[in-house]
Amino acid sequence: MQIDYYSNTQDGHPHVVKDGHPHVVKDCRPHVSTRWPPRDGLQGKAVVDEQAYREGKLGTARPAGEGTSELINKEKLSQGRLFTRSFEDGLGFEYVMFYNDAEKRIVCVFQGGPHLQGMPGFFHGGAIATMIDATVGMNAIVSGGIVMTANLNINFKRPIPLCSIVLINSQLDKIEGRKLLVSCNVQSVDEKILYTEATSLFVKLNPEKEFDIKELVLKSAPPA
Ligand SMILES: CCCCC/C=C\C/C=C\C/C=C\C/C=C\CCCC(=O)SCCNC(=O)CCNC(=O)[C@H](O)C(C)(C)COP(=O)(O)OP(=O)(O)OC[C@H]1O[C@@H](n2cnc3c(N)ncnc32)[C@H](O)[C@@H]1OP(=O)(O)O
Known part of the structure; x- marks a missing residue:
């Protein structure tokens, strides 16, 4: 696959774009x-x-x-924010997603920070699962509307070094009524290492629930 969306970087590493600005996690080494x-x-x-x-x-x-x-209480809930965007810059989830509407797929460039450690020097499996859920979830949302994860199966095949940059390749496989089946894999940037594979089921919410979740999303947005 040609990865031309970050081929303009000068240091050979993809720059993670955050809020429209190029952003690089600097001095980020495996941390025990x-x-x-x-x-x-x-x-x-x-x-x-x-x-x-x-x-x-x-x-x-x-x-x-x-x-x-x-x-x-209500005050606490009003402080809610998107889990993957609730870490300080460079410490948690740094990522950007690219959606291809014709092919119904998303490529996510993900560089996790040192606060996502599980086994020393490697990502926590839950952090990988979170990024997978966020990516396949976004694929389902943009393909089908308001959905929730009903099922997520993950095969962890190789440990992912902390702070490394990986590609999460997500693909909408099938829509069956309210159900959306989305699969994905996590690979090294050179696509030589297959770290993780996953399949997922998302279910579109019925109109009443959809209204509720929109309200919830609007209310839980962090202050501008
Ligand atoms: C346009 C405005 C946009 C606004 C939104 C904008 C932005 C959003 C903002 C941020 C989002 C950002 C990124 C997204 C990132 C990540 C996404 C994360 C998503 C999550 O992290 S979300 C948390 C974990 N998630 C849950 O907390 C779900 C708990 N759960 C439920 O809330 C219900 O369980 C539900 C709703 C799933 C279904 O409930 P339900 O009543 O609607 O539907 P029902 O049960 O009837 O199932 C219908 C058909 O699905 C089959 N089915 C159901 N479950 C199955 C299973 N597990 N395995 C196999 N088949 C299953 C049935 O067998 C039936 O199949 P059939 O029709 O063939 O009989």
């Missing part, structure tokens, strides 16, 4: 956290905010609603 694995028992931050726990602000694992957790 000194806190992982923990050497002297459990280290790092507590998973539960102790202060909030003592003040009774944290609910038990009940569904959010009146009288459950004070922390899960």
Whole structure:
């Protein structure tokens, strides 16, 4: 495949375009956290905010609603933002997607940052799954409207080095009524290494749900 959309870069690496501006993650090397694995028992931050726990602000694992957790309230929800865009520049998900309408496919150029580490020096599988879901999800949305992921199957074939740049090639395979089947693979930029393969099922929401999700998306947009 000819990758001409970033052939104009000068350092031989694709520049990830963010918000219309060329953006490169600089000085980004595989990073092994000194806190992982923990050497002297459990280290790092507590998973539960102790202060909030003592003040009774944290609910038990009940569904959010009146009288459950004070922390899960409208104000909190209004701070919602797209997961893949909620990291500081260069630390999390840096990507750009190119959609080919005639072929119903998307190529995503993805360069994950050091905060996406799983095994030392490699991406966390959940981060890869997130980027795959975002890419096949966008392919389904632009092909079919408002959809939700109903099923996602992933085969992790090779570990992906942290901070490396990969291509996520997504393809709409079939539409069956409200169901959209989308497959994808994750490859190295030179297409010599096949890291991951995935298939997915998206289901178009019915009109009532579609209205709800539009409202939700509009309300959850981060402040300009
Ligand atoms: C134009 C305005 C645009 C506005 C939006 C703009 C921007 C959006 C902004 C940002 C988005 C950015 C990027 C997108 C990135 C990522 C996308 C991420 C998407 C997600 O990350 S999303 C979270 C995880 N996702 C869920 O949280 C879903 C929970 N779930 C449900 O909400 C329901 O489950 C639902 C809705 C899926 C279906 O429910 P439902 O009631 O509508 O439909 P129903 O159950 O009747 O199924 C209908 C037919 O699908 C078959 N079917 C269903 N499920 C199946 C399965 N698992 N396996 C095999 N077949 C299945 C049935 O068998 C039947 O098949 P058949 O018709 O042949 O009988």
